[in-house]
Amino acid sequence: MIFTPLQARSLITWYQTHKRDLPWRDTGNPYDVWISEIMLQQTRVEFVKDRFLQFRSELPDIPALAKCSDERLMKLWEGMGYYSRARNLKKCAQKLCETYEAVLPKTVEELIKLPGIGPYTAGAIASIAYRQPVPAVDGNVLRVIARYFEEERDIRDSAVKAEVTASIQQFYDACSDEMMKEFPSLSSLLNQALMELGAIICVPNGQPRCTECPWSHTCKAYLHQKTDQIPYRSALKERTIQQRTILVILDGSRFLLHKRPDKGLLAGLYEFPGYEGYLSRKEALDAVRELGLSPVHIKKLPDSRHIFSHIEWHMKAYEILTDNIDQALPEGYVLLNKKELRQFAVPSAFHTYKDWYSLQE
Ligand code: SF4
CATH class of the missing domain: 1.10.340.30 (Hypothetical protein; domain 2)
Structure with missing residues (x-):
């Protein structure tokens, strides 16, 4: 060359x-x-x-x-x-x-x-x-x-x-x-x-x-008519598929968001609370109770997918309505109204759910 x-x-x-x-x-x-x-x-x-x-x-x-x-x-x-x-x-x-x-x-x-x-x-x-x-x-x-x-x-x-x-x-x-x-x-x-x-x-x-x-x-x-063969690029390792359940928890006017750990995927960013695997309705409600909240209604939301460089999230989701949340929240959780949420950076992995509530700017 x-x-x-x-x-x-x-x-x-x-x-x-x-x-x-x-x-x-x-x-x-x-x-x-x-x-x-x-x-x-x-x-x-x-x-x-x-x-x-x-x-x-x-x-x-x-x-x-x-x-x-x-x-x-x-x-x-x-x-x-x-x-x-x-x-x-x-x-x-x-x-x-x-x-x-x-x-x-x-x-x-x-x-x-x-x-x-x-x-x-x-x-x-x-x-x-x-x-x-x-x-x-x-x-x-x-x-x-x-x-x-x-x-x-x-x-x-x-x-x-x-x-x-x-x-x-x-x-x-x-x-x-x-x-x-x-x-x-x-x-x-x-x-x-x-x-x-x-x-x-x-x-x-x-x-x-x-x-x-x-x-x-x-x-x-x-x-030499080889533009379709060059460059040769060996196949990358296949992405790992992870099944997750996303919970959009709200008490009527405010949404509960969770801060992800400071290391790893989407480090330090706020998300709708997510759980490994696909939870049943009962498991989803139990997960909300474990946060000290009182769920009153659960509804299925659309499925979605998000592709990272080496991982794919296949997400199922529920909206869970709770009683008015007036007690102290567990560490790493915040409550935001729609306006505040609009100003918060929520990773694009969750935009299906942010869009669902017309929260995009
Ligand atoms: S450099 Fe690229 S675009 Fe230019 S002739 Fe070669 S293959 Fe075609």
């Missing part, structure tokens, strides 16, 4: 004409690059656009993020899943305030020491925000390069990713003065061009739009 100035030039030229207009693009602010890159992990660009603008307007800089309350942060992150990303953003912002005068460092070596910043994000921040000549290899880039060079090995293999990363690094290291003069932000442009090509042209699942690709004349997978 050897990059040439000709390939780089044609791709950058294509990028400069065809890149999408995204709110975090070309702002020149490292904070924007960082926040958007973290949001874009596991979440679609179209969804991130609005969320990014809202996040950015409420938390305009690193000190604001470091001081944000957990509840507010979770609310700003609501619907994007993988909440540990938001928690790490705050942790990282606090570390930046303590140690780096609230400024993201410029080098991959320093960036990678920070919470929630891995090699890809470090490369993206260093190259896009600070023009450092370093690669940023995400899934899109890996797919583009694998197809272009007809790399038939498993792209889940870390050796393949390491080779792709090394090939881009070698290109930057060997770049001529002439090229650097032509493109003073070479790594920022080329890294973003590779990501953009993977996002809008060299798309996954054997459907790349090769006739619109600036590399179609030299791409080996296209010329």
Whole structure:
């Protein structure tokens, strides 16, 4: 895998004409690059656009993020899943305030020491925000390069990713003065061009739009008609299916929510109380009595499913109406009226039930 100035030039030229207009693009602010890159992990660009603008307007800089309350942060992150990303953003912002005068460092070596910043994000921040000549290899880039060079090995293999990363690094290291003069932000442009090509042209699942690709004349997978076979990706382990029962407990006007443990899935977030397995009506009522409450009516709610990266929740649910709750609640439980609940971040796993009561904003 050897990059040439000709390939780089044609791709950058294509990028400069065809890149999408995204709110975090070309702002020149490292904070924007960082926040958007973290949001874009596991979440679609179209969804991130609005969320990014809202996040950015409420938390305009690193000190604001470091001081944000957990509840507010979770609310700003609501619907994007993988909440540990938001928690790490705050942790990282606090570390930046303590140690780096609230400024993201410029080098991959320093960036990678920070919470929630891995090699890809470090490369993206260093190259896009600070023009450092370093690669940023995400899934899109890996797919583009694998197809272009007809790399038939498993792209889940870390050796393949390491080779792709090394090939881009070698290109930057060997770049001529002439090229650097032509493109003073070479790594920022080329890294973003590779990501953009993977996002809008060299798309996954054997459907790349090769006739619109600036590399179609030299791409080996296209010329050898192998774009449906490359990249090869070995199968992931199947998800574990967990059966759960969700109880929407309310005393007429207020809902009972439970705070999940500080570690593990959806750590520290509020949920409608959930139980392993499928409870019968009697078991559900007993569970409510064990909380010290007096159920007066039970009704079945719709089933729902939620998919996490390695687990699937298959949920059955009941609404349980109780007498007015006026005693002290068990630790970790809160009572919220509809308005308060709207302001609370409830993970998307429970949105079927939040929607059921028209509680979405
Ligand atoms: S020609 Fe097709 S397969 Fe090759 S890089 Fe371009 S879009 Fe991807």
